[in-house]
Amino acid sequence: MNYLQSAGNIMMKLVFPNFCLSCNKDIDHAILCNPCLDKLEVTTHQNLINDVHFSEFIDEAYVCWWYNNILQEVIHKMKYSDRARIGLEMGHLAANNFEASVYKQLDYITAVPLHHIKNRERGYNQAMWIAKGFAKEVGIPMDSTIIKRKIHTISQTTLDREERLQNMENAFVTSRPLKELKIGIIDDVLTTGATMSACAKALKKNGAAHVTALTLATPIINH
Ligand SMILES: [Zn+2]
Numbered sequence: 092m093n094y095l096q097s098a099g100n101i102m103m104k105l106v107f108p109n110f111c112l113s114c115n116k117d118i119d120h121a122i123l124c125n126p127c128l129d130k131l132e133v134t135t136h137q138n139l140i141n142d143v144h145f146s147e148f149i150d151e152a153y154v155c156w157w158y159n160n161i162l163q164e165v166i167h168k169m170k171y172s173d174r175a176r177i178g179l180e181m182g183h184l185a186a187n188n189f190e191a192s193v194y195k196q197l198d199y200i201t202a203v204p205l206h207h208i209k210n211r212e213r214g215y216n217q218a219m220w221i222a223k224g225f226a227k228e229v230g231i232p233m234d235s236t237i238i239k240r241k242i243h244t245i246s247q248t249t250l251d252r253e254e255r256l257q258n259m260e261n262a263f264v265t266s267r268p269l270k271e272l273k274i275g276i277i278d279d280v281l282t283t284g285a286t287m288s289a290c291a292k293a294l295k296k297n298g299a300a301h302v303t304a305l306t307l308a309t310p311i312i313n314h
Pocket of ligand 1: 111112113114116123124125126127128224
């Protein structure tokens with residue numbers, strides 16, 4: 092490294108200090124230091140669709156990592172700050188972890204719209220940033236407008252469990268016909284699959300041929 096490069100690095104550090112999201116160690120770039128990155132537990136990357144509780148309308152489901160302490164911290168921080176950078180980087184990392192067979196047939200990548208009214212008020216969607224990072228890395232077009240949450244969804248709190256599920260099932264619409272397209276939907280965490288299934292339902296109703304769920308992490312099946 093020559094003098095100018097190292098002076099440049101020092102300047103960058105002064106202007107953009109960068110710390111590992113998990114252990115706070117000073118790092119040059121990226122979001123996790125190498126030892127913390129090594130603590131991420133990669134899944135087998137098999138299609139987990141048979142382990143998803145609400146799997147209707149979803150054809151395949153892939154998860155990059157098991158939901159462990161490090162992932163929890165990363166996802167938590169992504170919800171509250173610096174979501175663009177963390178989301179892009181996690182999408183990029185996930186893309187590099189998956190085999191191309193997981194996504195190569197997809198025509199579009201999209202993201203689960205904002206989950207809760209609370210998030211909507213905050214006005215950002217971390218899943219969209221993950222999807223952007225992922226799509227860029229794998230070279231598939233990303234269109235965050237394909238799925239939209241219906242604006243007038245009845246308040247969940249006044250409904251019983253059955254009504255809540257029905258409300259959720261019909262919570263999404265698509266913005267255009269999706270004739271025979273194969274769509275990959277990205278989210279941060281896969282739990283029951285209810286949201287993903289509701290998104291897939293809207294896509295299939297509007298002509299999508301195939302829906303693949305792609306998520307960073309899951310706590311549902313651990314080892
Ligand atoms: Zn670290």
